[in-house]
Amino acid sequence: MTVRDAMETMSSRARSFICHGEIEVPELLDFRFLRTLSTYKYFGGYLDENVVNLRYLSGEFREGFQISSSISLLWNLHILIVFGCGVSTAPVEIWKMHQLKHAKFVRGVMYLPDPPSGHSDVMMENLETLKGVLDFNLNEEVVKRIPNIKKLSITYKDRVKCLSYLQCLSKLESLRCIIQYGSDDEYLQSISFPHSLKKLYLYCEDSFPHLEEILEKIGSLPLLEKLELRYGQFATRSWEIVEGQFPSLKYLSLWHCVDMEFWTLEGFCLPRLEQLHLGWVESLEEFPSEIGEIPTLKSIELWFCSESMAVSLKKIVEEQEELQGDPSFHVLVRSSNVSQELQSLATPNFRVDKW
Template structure:
């Protein structure tokens, strides 16, 4: 925070709870850091263009003293990565490299972090299984053999299609986080074993998984083995009942129906949940009451959610710790809240709420902690109620309170 306060780095993105998620730096500061890093034998930026000759090990031995390396090869056809005995971290941009090129990684004997954006199935990736010291692996193709990565802690796979999760990833004691941008599903043999074996168990220390398909009893049984899980993003099917209360450590949960709006009688949620996102889900009054009684819930996002009867009535004492509430394109016509709901709410975001006839409940004007209301492409009633709440907040001395209204008027 000191660097932010001194404007040496800039906040690029914040989380829903207001915490800093991503930062960026000025170009001049970046150039200075690059020069200092290279001078201290810490960082090396390697750029090659299409006019440069193909790269071979013997031509790039000069880079071996650096501990971190960023390589961008432009449009070049090449035969290997730069060689570096002491390189610990490598970011190698493969997006401009023609397919059928051979990418050799085994020369980095002590590499701990490798990120290969843009690598595709057409590239020949050789030797990555020999990088036994890896802690971080980021790729955009199918998984390499994982048996040798005994120290791996963070796995990121950037694909548009689903990846099959082999059993070994669920039993690696060092692995903490798995992120699959295109989604993932559990290997068939693991699912079959979970169903057949009543004493099915997995030893692991996984804390975060996204995005995983959760469709049936086998998937749930495997999830029950992830005792340390804190963050989970998943896609669900058409089952009427989902239970996640066995995930005692879970703090953040995002569920999305894979096939349109999910009709669910009740989703049972962990009591320690702090962040909840529901997408394409039908919610009953009982479901919303269950969510409202989560004692530690701070962030709630409802996207493409259908409220039963298009009505939401909050009860006394609900949402005691909620700080951030977002409603996006929800099927909601009437929203009623009592005077003591949302006592700690700081930010309310309403987007594409085209059916909300009675606007924002008037008691929001009495919430002392409220800092901002954002309205985007909502009904006229929502805009009018937001402006009225602004007046009430200013009347009680909340000079910092803001209302932002954007989008075409309904």
């Protein structure tokens, strides 16, 4: 019996179909009781009432394939994971999928149209995760349709002004935002974040202008535990963290903030920081000495930063060794050009690697 024969024989009784090989799901099978369909191959022919009991749907779309409006017939669907390429467009009927909790678009991006106007009952009230969406038109109407969203991953080539509505997503805990092209500074400065945020990843291809102003907003978030920021410009060439900022932050990563020359900490700030990663922060020459006084700090990594910054950090480590005998945190310095002086700083608590 072939695999296809077996599938045709058992399809009417199957509750799950999970295939991680090269087998393509044959169409026109009787999958009326199927709850889980997961395949690495094309599944476009199954977005109809024949699989109305599906709870979990994961698979690949062929290039150029668009999700059919019939997807709204999968009214029991809780999880939708689509592997595609390029840009696809979801039908407006996706807003009728009241049970959908997690929607992820992987490798490609999905354009999600605005919900139908005049139909306030058309919403995804159970949606908690939305990832891989392009130019998501966040506005007052859209915010009402996703009241329970917790995880959001969005990419913008346009419509950056929509980011001012982020603060209205009162249950949002994780945000990943990529801005691919330069936008008006006014719109970038209008970004506001909900106080519910715990994880934040920001990437701007053309660099965030006035980064210190954006970081001042982020620093006031009471629950934020993880912050990753890629590319930014400090107009004042300095970053000052004042008392009370970043009260819950545990992980901080800044990469390609090339014009930050000064960094100061004042008062009681960053009280829970555990991991600090800096990459290509080449203009910063000295670490704030207060870093060594953070009791929760476990590790610091420097990637392709200035040698003088590594030297200043080594002094902080030595001060902690004198006070405590063994510093509470460890350091990793990585550079493409490791000088003899830099290599001489290496100890068990202060690694120096050539990359």
